[in-house]
Amino acid sequence: MMSGENGFGRPGWFRPGKLAALMLLSLSVLAPSCGFKALAAETVVDALGRTVAPGPATRILTLGSDVTEIVDALGAGERIVGVDRGSKYPESVTRKPNVGYRRQLSVEGLAGLRPDLILAAEDSGPPEAVEVLKSLSIPIVFIPEDNSPHGIKRKITLIASTLGAEDKGRELAGEVLSSFQAAADLASKIPPERRKKVVFFHGLVRLSAAGAGTSADAIIRYAGGINPMAVVDGYKAASEEKLIEMAPDVILMMSDGKGGPTADQVFGNRALSATPAAKTKALVVLDGAYMIGFGPRTADAIRDLAQALYPEANSVD
DSSP states (O other): OOGGGGTOSOSSSOOTTOHHHHHHHHHHHTHHHHHHHHHOOOOEEOTTSOEEOOOOOSSEEEESHHHHHHHHHTTOGGGEEEEOTTOOOSGGGGGSOBOOOTTSOOHHHHHHTOOSEEEEETTOSOHHHHHHHHHSSSOEEEEOOOOSHHHHHHHHHHHHHHTTOHHHHHHHHHHHHHHHHHHHHHHHTSOGGGOOBEEEESOSSSOEEEOBTSHHHHHHHHTTOBOGGGGSBSEEEOOHHHHHHHOOSEEEEEOOSSSOOOHHHHHTSHHHHTSHHHHHTOEEEEOHHHHHSOSTTHHHHHHHHHHHHOTTOGGGO
């Protein structure tokens, strides 16, 4: 379900003149949440260093696939009243109202769902929308973006504390970290001379590849691969000349949800057709949230990618 189908995430998230009405809406509709905040004794410190009183958290809006998955894994999935476009697991959340891409938020759309708590990935935006959200009566807790096992533990711990589920949080964190370490240990046994160069692309229209500091780069490394794009930070355009220079052995992409992209589509691209990966049509396609989210399922994604990269290696079976 796209955001437009619910009236959320419309182009132009905010226009001058709407701020006063929006503030009145939040203060009147969400008054019970305000009252609880005034009485709440427990607080949490979020990824931005803000001290927040979470309140009852009976109507939770989650922004970020990892955030959504953690809330569900903690047993609070039934309290989720809305999610962002990237949240597609578990399957039940696909039936929740969708507020669009978390980096292009519509404040009106979010407030219209009447959440009493927003759990948002640290990179939610745009900045102007985030500033308005922080000024409203709805408690909002920003969850850290950290592409590491420690980062997953931080996310789980903060969300569990926010929901008053500390015991469940410790249990979940222990299980996730144990699985993560087992997957990373298996992949680490691949000798350096056998490690393959892997480049991740979001799509084929604009060949923007994942560099250092991205979750895709971290997944490649933990799975035993080498990311030749790690010499740059973030996502950068990769020209035909650059790709020939990097000589990737494998192309990694996200599923389009329609059975693609296929090897023919990928290596039909002129820039990718000249790479070593094209000679063997070495393409790995994984679900986006599963691969990039750095949440409860990340260990499985690492194992799946390692097995795709090194199917002949008994050490990653």
